[in-house]
Amino acid sequence: MNTIALDAKTISPAPTPPPVTTRWSACDQWPPETAQDSWPSPDTVSVDHLITENDDPVDNIFSEKQQRLLTNSLYASWTGPGQGRTFLTMANVGLFYALHSPPIVPDVLVSLDVQMPADVWKKAKRSYLVGEYGKPPELVIEIVSNQEGEEDGRKFQLYAQAKVPYYVIFDPINELEKGVLRVHQRRGNRYVELQDHYLSQVGLGVTLWEGRFEDKYETWLRFCDKAGHLLLTGAEQFQQERQAKELVLSRLTRERQDKERERQDKELAQFQRDQLAATLRSLGINPEELLKG
Secondary structure (H helix, E strand, C coil), X not given: CCCCCXXXXXXXXXXXXXXXXXXXHHHHHCCCCCHHHXXXXXXXXXCCCCCCCCXXXXXXXXXXXXXXXXXXXXXXXXXCCCCCCCEEEEECCCEECCCCCCCECCCEEEEECCCCCCCCCCHHHCCEEHHHXXXXXXXXXXXXXXXXXXXXXXXXXXXXXXXXXXXXXXXXXXXXXXXXXXXEEEECCEEXXXXXXXXXXXXXXXXXXXXXXXXXXXXXXXXXXXXXXXXXXXXXXXXXXXXXXXXXXXXXXXXXXXXXXXXXXXXXXXXXXXXXXXXXXXXXXXXXXXXXX
């Protein structure tokens, strides 16, 4: 995992209240086993009726950049949860958790122990179908743009029904007035808000970071390791490597300059000694005899 100390700062989220254990208690009224458990075998069911894309522009500029920042840093810096385990991360891709229900479209999702399909053009491979992957993603992230996205309402129910373990809400301008960053974990059929923003079942943390991404200086949501070190994008890795090379070159240059100054100082001292010896000889004095005396 690559990390970097960037010329910006990581922001500690505001203290969150103790976990709320009554979030969406209506979930208790749902059947205890839904979503992927009721999905038929992919080989025996048609998915032709599913609308996997509609080409409608749905995101603003900030959200588009934020999505790329998150997915880019994972693919550039994260090797997965360990022991050769794989992962997928996607942005703005439909999550189909039940065969005859419309998809949820998280801004970002992360799923462990799955791989990119060989043929992403097949209908069943174009989106994240729980029945195809055999499990829901471990993490979904919603970026709040307004009060119409239902990130703090209906989506709590839908993600809980889809059995997604972690649900993160990033509200950059605190549109919902409940905090900029909130992290929730599914326990039973409810989501509980966490004070610790390290997602132990995923092996990743999330944090707020104030800095420049591409051409925009903002407060961004970033992935981090357990110690809080940011996961780098490809561009940040390149920047880090370039800075490291520049530091090495600067050190080598200083060492060469120090050696050159030392050489010049020695030559100057020898020249001065030779000049003094020549002057003494012109006066009939043997400098070697003076040294012996």
